[in-house]
């Protein structure tokens with residue numbers, strides 16, 4: 001194949017097909033852009049695919065649907081015969097209702113929505129390095145091309161706009177966007193990151209027997225398992241929840257601390273260790289916990305789910321204080337009231353402390369998705385610009401999808417206006433997102 005055939009032009013390059021990348025690509029495609037989505041793995045969904053069946057949490061701040069693509073996706077699933085999604089209360093403190101769904105039908109529907117929006121999806125394709133235009137660090141720069149890699153080797157994508165939705169921000173970081181790793185207080189040193197997790201389902205569980213007691217963490221059983229050496233000490237709380245299908249239980253319990261999700265070696269080692277602990281836990285559930293005796297394991301994560309790596313530096317850094325005061329930014333793109341969901345850093349445990357007063361919510365500003373110095377780059381999802389407290393709240397999949405939807409929309413508006421992403425009139429963006437159904441918290445919830 002010649003070099004020219006391995007050179008590809010597109011209006012928008014979306015890097016990463018997680019919930020954020022999905023939102024960005026569908027929104028931009030619907031607004032008429034040619035969109036190429038590159039995804040390093042063989043499936044879309046990101047963490048949603050790596051931990052299949054994980055509920056969409058945070059879709060209902062103050063019990064009102066956030067709207068936009070997550071609402072559309074959920075409604076498409078709920079309208080199937082039989083329904084493939086439903087709203088349920090969350091069993092954890094300070095979380096609002098969440099959406100449970102059939103993970104395979106959700107993936108299929110997401111592929112359908114990408115297809116309908118005309119998005120070119122390239123799976124098993126990794127974005128490797130940006131090529132920059134402008135090298136004066138004091139003035140605006142741009143990404144003129146991104147080298148990608150697939151089974152045929154390297155090739156080049158030349159986009160007008162780029163949205164990094166990779167969860168780790170490799171390309172934005174290589175393009176020079178400053179970042180903090182984990183809970184680092186400065187860009188110059190790495191911080192501690194939340195634990196990574198292997199999840200699985202148990203199928204064939206007697207729900208009535210298993211959930212006879214109200215403790216979502218099965219603390220008494222877990223303590224016994226740890227004391228007898230049957231479970232790893234970090235399994236002193238087992239988070240087990242009813243999954244979408246009757247008789248199936250989602251086990252989001254095996255957390256591995258101290259893993260840098262940007263280090264492939266560390267992720268591989270954690271995945272191996274996670275598999276061991278998941279099988280150990282499944283055996284324990286069958287032997288010791290009521291309702292599980294006849295159940296079997298299914299949907300074991302293909303790799304650990306990584307919660308937190310880089311947080312890129314944007315025009316604005318969302319803070320825990322913004323959350324506590326229920327700040328509604330003029331350029332707010334999505335509402336949220338999730339608690340501070342911090343999970344087992346090197347030191348510390350799990351917390352679900354409320355982020356703000358009950359009945360209130362805050363919004364995530366567009367400026368937290370825009371770098372200072374690169375005029376055709378945005379970022380969405382768990383790499384947004386936020387301090388560790390704010391990050392622990394904003395990172396739910398519905399919010400990530402909405403951040404993507406906002407950036408995809410912003411790409412179309414900026415190209416239409418011929419302006420940089422920093423100069424985009426955010427009132428136009430907010431108006432367009434409202435027209436797409438995002439952020440209408442004043443209306444009653446219509447979903448499932």
Ligand SMILES: Cc1cc2nc3c(=O)[nH]c(=O)nc-3n(C[C@H](O)[C@H](O)[C@H](O)COP(=O)(O)OP(=O)(O)OC[C@H]3O[C@@H](n4cnc5c(N)ncnc54)[C@H](O)[C@@H]3O)c2cc1C
Pocket residue numbers: 015016017018019020021038039040041044045046047048051054055056057058125126127128165166167168170171196197198252305306307380381382383395396397398400
């Ligand atoms: C264990 C765990 C439990 C969680 N529980 C919940 C929950 O119950 N409810 C909830 O709503 N949220 C939950 N979260 C949070 C939520 O899942 C994530 O914050 C969210 O999915 C992040 O979405 P994202 O699109 O930003 O990133 P990701 O989902 O990480 O997606 C990034 C994608 O980019 C791809 N990629 C990376 N680098 C490249 C590259 N260079 N080129 C091409 N592709 C690339 C990756 O393969 C991946 O598919 C949980 C997270 C974890 C890890």
